[in-house]
Amino acid sequence: MPALRVNPNRMELMKLRRRRQVAQRGHKLLKDKLDELMKEFLARIGASRRLRAEVEAELLAAYGVFAIARGEAGRAALATALASGTPADLLEVRERNVMSVRIPEFEVAELPDPGGYSLVTTPLVLDTALDSLAGVAPRLIELAEREKAIELLAAEIERTRRRVNALEHVLIPQLDEAIRGIGMKLEEAERSNLTRLMKVKEIIEAQGER
Amino acid sequence: MLPRASRVAVVGESTSVAGFRPLGFSVFAVEAPTLAREAWSELVGGEYGVVLVTEGVYRHIEDLVVARADEMVPAITVIPGAGSTGGVGQARLDAAIERALGTKAFIREEDG
Numbered sequence: 001m002p003a004l005r006v007n008p009n010r011m012e013l014m015k016l017r018r019r020r021q022v023a024q025r026g027h028k029l030l031k032d033k034l035d036e037l038m039k040e041f042l043a044r045i046g047a048s049r050r051l052r053a054e055v056e057a058e059l060l061a062a063y064g065v066f067a068i069a070r071g072e073a074g075r076a077a078l079a080t081a082l083a084s085g086t087p088a089d090l091l092e093v094r095e096r097n098v099m100s101v102r103i104p105e106f107e108v109a110e111l112p113d114p115g116g117y118s119l120v121t122t123p124l125v126l127d128t129a130l131d132s133l134a135g136v137a138p139r140l141i142e143l144a145e146r147e148k149a150i151e152l153l154a155a156e157i158e159r160t161r162r163r164v165n166a167l168e169h170v171l172i173p174q175l176d177e178a179i180r181g182i183g184m185k186l187e188e189a190e191r192s193n194l195t196r197l198m199k200v201k202e203i204i205e206a207q208g209e210r
Numbered sequence: 211m212l213p214r215a216s217r218v219a220v221v222g223e224s225t226s227v228a229g230f231r232p233l234g235f236s237v238f239a240v241e242a243p244t245l246a247r248e249a250w251s252e253l254v255g256g257e258y259g260v261v262l263v264t265e266g267v268y269r270h271i272e273d274l275v276v277a278r279a280d281e282m283v284p285a286i287t288v289i290p291g292a293g294s295t296g297g298v299g300q301a302r303l304d305a306a307i308e309r310a311l312g313t314k315a316f317i318r319e320e321d322g
Contacts, residue, residue, distance in 0.1 A: 088234035148285035
């Protein structure tokens with residue numbers, strides 16, 4: 001760790017002490033922020049994990065029903081039937097501030113009613129497949145929202161921890177070292193001054209005696 | 211100002227994602243996973259708030275997804291594709307936990 005290079009005088013000493021105080025205060029604030037972020041983060045993990053497990057299971061089940069529909073109708077007929085939909089505006093995005101981390105919140109609009117395909121050429125099981133997919137779709141979006149929040153919080157926690165560590169293990173020890181160094185230099189100068197004065201006094205006294 | 215980001219995109223093999231089209235999702239059916247790379251700039255351009263990527267495609271565009279980790283939208287999430295084993299999304303969650311805690315902490319199921 002490179003030491004701070006400063007002039008050993010009282011002015012610098014005062015400046016350094018002030019910097020030390022600011023660093024200490026910053027360290028405390030950041031540490032509190034880190035604790036709070038961590039709390040927020042850990043609270044979200046369990047729920048997200050559970051939601052993912054559920055959503056994955058339901059999605060795989062829906063794929064299974066689609067495979068049956070594909071088998072019954074034939075690949076081409078199914079592709080034609082499913083080509084009917086058009087992309088819609090499904091989301092309303094809002095922004096929420098959690099410990100100065102901006103995380104998105106999605107509000108899901110009503111999903112359009114699947115349809116528009118010929119009921120004559122498609123099997124009944126396609127309706128079931130689309131229903132099950134429509135059932136899982138809003139939760140897919142919720143999952144995306146939760147995982148994004150976790151991702152953003154994780155990034156912020158990493159950044160904050162770096163800052164806390166830099167203050168705690170680099171800047172504050174450096175300042176302490178510099179403050180101690182200046183204190184010692186000043187004491188040394190004080191002592192040398194004192195000895196010089198004593199010596200001068202001795203010489204003057206010796207001259208007076210002669 | 212927030213981008214509108216009002217749409218939901220699904221990127222994946224056509225057998226997995228075709229069913230999302232009637233639900234109003236924007237479907238990017240890519241026959242070769244590398245084609246997702248070409249559609250990427252459109253996907254992250256601000257029109258989409260949520261991008262769902264199947265595992266098969268995610269494997270080929272992981273670097274692109276990771277590069278967007280610090281952006282608020284789109285929220286990119288991995289979903290299992292038809293016939294894939296799952297677990298990639300869980301692994302991403304674990305990676306985020308590792309990033310935050312600095313260690314692969316063992317977090318019990320009942321937590322949270």
